[in-house]
Amino acid sequence: xxxxxxxxxQKTFISxxxxxGKEKWKHLFKKKEKIIKKAVDDISFSVEEGExxxxxxxxxxxxxxTIKMLTGILYPxxxxxxxxxxxxxxxxxxxxxxxxxxxxxxxxxxVHLSAMDNxxxxxxxxxxxxxxxxxxxxxxxxVFEIKDFINQPVxxxxxxQRMKCEMVASLLHKPKLLFFDEPTIGLDPIAKETLRNLVxxxxxELGITILFTSHDVGDIEEVCKRxxxxxxxxxxxxxxxxxxxxxxxxKKIVEVNLKKNIKIKEKEGIKVLKAKDTMYKIEVDMNxxxxxxxMGLFKAxxxxxxxxxxxPLEDIIKTIYRGANDxxx
Amino acid sequence: xxxKNNLFxxxxxxxxxxxxxxxxxxxxxxxIVMMILNxxxxxxxxxxxxxxxxxxxxxGFKEIVVLFGICAGSYGVAHLFFNGAYKIGDLxxxxxxxxxxxxxxxxxxxxxxxxxxxSAIGDIIYCFIAFIIAGATWWWYLAVIPVLIIGxxxxxxxxxxxxxxxxxxxxxxxxxxxxxxxxTQFGAYPPVIFDTVSKVLLYTIIPCGFMYFIPMEYxxxxxxxxWIVGMVAFAIFVDALAFILFKIGLKKYxxxxxxxxxx
Numbered sequence: 001x002x003x004x005x006x007x008x009x010q011k012t013f014i015s016x017x018x019x020x021g022k023e024k025w026k027h028l029f030k031k032k033e034k035i036i037k038k039a040v041d042d043i044s045f046s047v048e049e050g051e052x053x054x055x056x057x058x059x060x061x062x063x064x065x066t067i068k069m070l071t072g073i074l075y076p077x078x079x080x081x082x083x084x085x086x087x088x089x090x091x092x093x094x095x096x097x098x099x100x101x102x103x104x105x106x107x108x109x110x111v112h113l114s115a116m117d118n119x120x121x122x123x124x125x126x127x128x129x130x131x132x133x134x135x136x137x138x139x140x141x142x143v144f145e146i147k148d149f150i151n152q153p154v155x156x157x158x159x160x161q162r163m164k165c166e167m168v169a170s171l172l173h174k175p176k177l178l179f180f181d182e183p184t185i186g187l188d189p190i191a192k193e194t195l196r197n198l199v200x201x202x203x204x205e206l207g208i209t210i211l212f213t214s215h216d217v218g219d220i221e222e223v224c225k226r227x228x229x230x231x232x233x234x235x236x237x238x239x240x241x242x243x244x245x246x247x248x249x250x251k252k253i254v255e256v257n258l259k260k261n262i263k264i265k266e267k268e269g270i271k272v273l274k275a276k277d278t279m280y281k282i283e284v285d286m287n288x289x290x291x292x293x294x295m296g297l298f299k300a301x302x303x304x305x306x307x308x309x310x311x312p313l314e315d316i317i318k319t320i321y322r323g324a325n326d327x328x329x
Numbered sequence: 330x331x332x333k334n335n336l337f338x339x340x341x342x343x344x345x346x347x348x349x350x351x352x353x354x355x356x357x358x359x360x361i362v363m364m365i366l367n368x369x370x371x372x373x374x375x376x377x378x379x380x381x382x383x384x385x386x387x388x389g390f391k392e393i394v395v396l397f398g399i400c401a402g403s404y405g406v407a408h409l410f411f412n413g414a415y416k417i418g419d420l421x422x423x424x425x426x427x428x429x430x431x432x433x434x435x436x437x438x439x440x441x442x443x444x445x446x447x448s449a450i451g452d453i454i455y456c457f458i459a460f461i462i463a464g465a466t467w468w469w470y471l472a473v474i475p476v477l478i479i480g481x482x483x484x485x486x487x488x489x490x491x492x493x494x495x496x497x498x499x500x501x502x503x504x505x506x507x508x509x510x511x512x513t514q515f516g517a518y519p520p521v522i523f524d525t526v527s528k529v530l531l532y533t534i535i536p537c538g539f540m541y542f543i544p545m546e547y548x549x550x551x552x553x554x555x556w557i558v559g560m561v562a563f564a565i566f567v568d569a570l571a572f573i574l575f576k577i578g579l580k581k582y583x584x585x586x587x588x589x590x591x592x
Contacts, residue, residue: 013583068584073430075580096433108428112349124341125432125439127334 002082003177003209004047004070009079011040011065011233039065041233042079049176052203052210054220054241057230058321063213066230067179070211071101084176097126100170104182107162108169111155115146115165118154119172126173133172140168144198160191167198178202180212184219196222217314229320236320248316254282254294257305264297278304283311338434339410339442346445357447364451365458368401371517372459386521391463393519395548398459399541400516402473403480405452411485412444415509417575418495418502424584437575441485453477472548479560480540484512486567487536489575496578508535516541539563 017033019026040062047053057063068074069081072088072095081088086095101108109118116137123133141147144164149157154165163183170178180199184192200223202208212224220227220241227244229237237244258278266272269288274281284294351357372394379390388396408415417440420426429439456477460469491508494501515523516537523531532538539560547556 064584068427071431073427073584074582092430093433093435096431099431101431103427106427110345110349112352113345117345117348121341121345124338125434127433 001049002046003049005082007044007080009040009043010077012077013037013039038233043235049209050207052224054224054227055211055213061231062233063230098176100175100178102166102170102180102183104185109154114153115150122169122172136172140171144168159186177209182214184216199223221313231321250286251311252284253309254284255307256280258302259304342442343445350447360448361451364448365455368455385519388519394459394463396545397517398456399544401452402456402477403540405449406477406481407484408446408449411441412446414441414485414488417492418505421495427584469548476544479564482564483536483540483567486571489571493574493578496581511535
């Protein structure tokens with residue numbers, strides 16, 4: 001069953017041109033030129049129930065704008081959106097009862113109040129009966145291990161504890177779909193790991209569909225099974241994480257330390273990234289070059305040390321961001 | 330069910346906001362006391378005026394005390410329950426409506442009731458002190474409660490109508506602030522001093538007439554169904570207009586990416 005269906009979605013923002021210096025005075029009483037920016041440019045995709053999707057892109061790519069249209073925060077300029085069968089612009093209230101949002105940069109909790117007070121308040125916003133709400137808080141506070149600080153003011157909690165509370169608040173009404181917009185921003189590695197595990201747990205055990213945005217590749221690598229990369233408002237890649245790794249992780253980085261200085265000849269599939277004294281860093285495209293060919297570049301006797309690693313996923317994503325994905329395939 | 334749940338939400342907001350601010354007990358009490366004193370100083374000016382003349386167009390000290398009491402009381406109810414209405418322009422300008430838009434409540438009602446002014450309690454207390462000073466009868470106390478609620482609803486409606494300008498004009502809320510200030514300032518003077526043009530304004534865009542002048546007549550002269558109908562009809566008109574303008578404006582809303590939290 002499709003949870004999200006997006007067809008030819010567009011969002012444009014119109015602003016007025018700003019003039020500087022003398023130009024500013026010249027245009028004081030004139031109609032200012034309009035600047036139309038396509039934040040989201042004709043994108044289509046769908047998400048199946050139970051999926052965990054990473055929706056990533058560089059700053060200003062259009063990912064947050066897309067999420068805001070999916071949640072009913074922004075009205076689309078054109079195109080169709082169906083989330084859980086609802087049109088977010090027209091059926092926002094019905095939709096919001098079935099989705100949850102965790103924004104890393106926008107806290108929903110009242111910082112001067114305790115987490116418990118916040119949960120009771122959120123419960124009243126979602127019209128959850130008191131008894132049911134208390135049971136749900138009890139259940140989630142065990143899963144998220146927040147019992148020790150549930151009665152402390154949110155302002156006194158660490159960022160990691162606060163994010164856990166944000167997640168509990170977003171789960172009180174049992175949403176079917178959860179939007180995470182950079183939830184791990186500013187967290188230390190341990191807190192990040194805990195949060196990632198909890199998101200995975202929500203997806204696997206509770207069957208909640210996850211749409212996740214993050215600039216941290218570790219987040220998406222661990223949490224998501226599918227990735228959509230968006231840049232300049234257009235979808236540049238929509239594939240499973242498995243395929244992404246299979247197709248794009250064909251480049252190996254070989255670092256060798258030889259006994260003597262030699263000249264390594266570059267050819268198709270072999271590129272010397274760095275050469276200093278007897279140390280070489282070589283990028284090898286395994287689709288073009290075999291391991292034998294690689295080892296033939298130097299004599300085994302000359303070899304002092306060798307290490308072979310895969311291109312980090314982060315570098316691959318950076319390359320895709322730059323629009324050079326065609327070159328990589 | 331919807332009305333009940335929305336009322337529950339409004340009272341829950343007030344409770345949480347007061348609980349949040351009551352953490353600083355001295356500051357909490359000071360805000361209330363200072364507001365009562367601030368309003369009392371206004372009466373001092375009128376005592377000086379009425380030492381010179383006995384009445385202004387038939388309005389004596391007693392009438393002025395009641396008029397300003399209603400004015401402060403309506404202001405208090407509006408700011409106690411719907412203080413968020415006065416911040417809508419800033420929220421629109423800074424793109425901070427996102428949280429409200431992801432919650433299953435009417436956005437405008439949610440935003441308006443999300444904030445509470447503690448000093449508004451001082452205004453409401455002052456209203457009743459003013460009634461005691463004016464020698465109120467039991468009818469006055471009975472009549473003033475719906476009057477304050479209707480007045481607050483009109484006040485909030487007018488403010489929201491002008492705050493929604495922020496969807497179209499940067500810092501459009503400055504006009505709303507000006508109107509809001511005009512409502513409290515004009516409402517504190519006896520209606521007899523205004524000419525026809527001013528009165529047109531006072532029964533339209535600065536509706537002190539429906540908020541203070543008619544209610545005062547209603548309190549002094551006794552129950553009159555037509556005054557009540559007039560006030561309620563105007564409140565419904567203004568609030569419906571506010572909801573419509575806000576809904577239309579929301580299509581223009583461009584969310585922001587500023588890091589923010591609820592304080």
